Amino acid sequence: MSTASERARMPSIRDVARLAGVSHQTVSRVLNDHPSIRPETKAKVLDAIAVLDYRPNLAARALVTSKSNMLGILAATVGEFGPTSSIVGIEDAAREEGYSVSTLNLSATTPEAIGSALRQLAREQVDGIVVLAPQVRTFHVLKGMAVEMPFVSLQTASGSDGVTLSADQVAGARTATEHLIGLGHSDIIHIAGPQDWIEAESRMRGYLDALREADLPTFPPIRGDWTADFGYFAGQELARRRDFTAVFVANDQMAIGLLHGFRDAGIRVPEDVSVVGFDDIPVAAHVAPTLSTVHQDFPELGRRAVRILLAQIRGEQAPQFGPLQTTLRTRESSAPR
């Protein structure tokens, strides 16, 4: 039937045009919803498209428009629950808007690594980037780099210029601490995240604010690394000093480790010490004792990021979101003094 030279080639816009009896440009207009097309012509073209099972070639389109309809995610997280959940939100929102998503996991947060990652994404011609790089350092590197591409950072350092995007970490931490204060605790320790992390700073600030406002003593925060293992270690260390009755931990993983450490050291929670975490990971409601914590809507955060980024790409006014509210989930691990 077909000539031997004819390989299985995908139908192109011209094949459609030939079948529909119009010019290729008319087909292009139909594809791009150009207003000046007679309904009759449009129908013919759509028929031909259906018959041939034609699909536009995105590479060709990207070549000529120099837009890829792709977003990049630059992730500098080790697979934490929060960021991972946000990524799902990002992907969903992006697909809904007709964008596909290319994810890049940063192995290190050195300026070189970040630079190379950005270059990689630029090569892929993404139209914009969502940065999930919760480290202060990363944030600064990005700022200094003068990225020539629209980008949105999920965790915005305080006092930054752009739109506020992250959930209100400070308020959440403050609420958690006030909860402990309300229970009658006056000696409250904070186990913080790593020095470099934006969220670690925010949560610590919320803790400090609440204590200062209540005129209570603050303790030098203990710097953790977000892992449950560190929490365990901290629990054992803290067992030696008994100058506190409550601990506010910067994330649930560490909090769960802490519970373990306390248990091994013979400290009872909440009888001897109250504990509050942050993030509300799915198992928080089931560990022993069940963990009081601060809930936040990670996927929604991702969705908002996409909306802002797309507005930026399209040159529209960016939607103004208020800070995402956090919710305190009170459970067994925190009890009255």
Added chain:
Amino acid sequence: MSTASERARMPSIRDVARLAGVSHQTVSRVLNDHPSIRPETKAKVLDAIAVLDYRPNLAARALVTSKSNMLGILAATVGEFGPTSSIVGIEDAAREEGYSVSTLNLSATTPEAIGSALRQLAREQVDGIVVLAPQVRTFHVLKGMAVEMPFVSLQTASGSDGVTLSADQVAGARTATEHLIGLGHSDIIHIAGPQDWIEAESRMRGYLDALREADLPTFPPIRGDWTADFGYFAGQELARRRDFTAVFVANDQMAIGLLHGFRDAGIRVPEDVSVVGFDDIPVAAHVAPTLSTVHQDFPELGRRAVRILLAQIRGEQAPQFGPLQTTLRTRESSAPR
């Protein structure tokens, strides 16, 4: 200086050629490591590339070669720890090989949804797809669809044709069950994953195999949904019947919920009942009691998937991996009868 008509255009292969005093084709050869290039010429070209900060346009390349150097991930998971970890492995391995990765989260596992997702990825012209769709149904839909694209499925249903990829779930479950048997338990219940999930089936099979071999009674497995909340519910239900002394749970989340349910119902673990989970999520070592579980290397699974997929794409012989070993992590939740 420059003419007004000249927009900020990226340098092309021809700009490089002009500067280096060669033809555009020579530049192309340098970029593709063509053997027949004089070192001297190559150096000139590389210099010009550096001077202009030239970067090849991937869309143009994709257009002419009809290869995108992109892999797609088709994920049908709700954000479980395991698959998510595997995705990280996939992305890393893909980048190493010069591929970028486009992730697509499936919201439903209906044939239509899967079909539309596949079409979407095809539109994006990915060169191959890694499927993280642990449901039997998805697997069958894929098989029936005759996907015209190289793809690898992370969780392979038993008796499938291709390469075995998933960790040896059956063996892991068997080991876990044998561990309980070795502790003197003879009445062991299994809380399984959802009916449709491949891994749920494998783990159940391992459980049944071990019991049959030891000539012990089996119980009709309880079907869960992987969530900690379900585990809690199951714990409360199981508290009514006391015809067992051990439970093997198909994943850690449910196991942790189960511990909670038992605790609330006054059943002590491990004194009254032993519990073993599956996956070894990070908090498993810290819940109370610490959870015995089966460890598996999720990122490695992802990496292997990429290697197999790339071999398939390149038409090479697929590397043969043995099944990925699982490791039993014995902790407090399982004790002698």
Added chain:
DNA sequence: AGAGACGATGTGACCGTGCACATACAAGGA
């Protein structure tokens, strides 16, 4: 010395779109 093989490079076409511009025809105002 002539011929063929091979290495190094250049030339032009082509991939599948969108854009700028040209064209044809109909409608409306002076």
Added chain:
DNA sequence: TCCTTGTATGTGCACGGTCACATCGTCTCT
């Protein structure tokens, strides 16, 4: 009636690479 304006469509080129083929010089073998 003629000119203007607007709608519906067509024509050719550009985007930035790769591929097939042509060209030219050098080396080697007989």
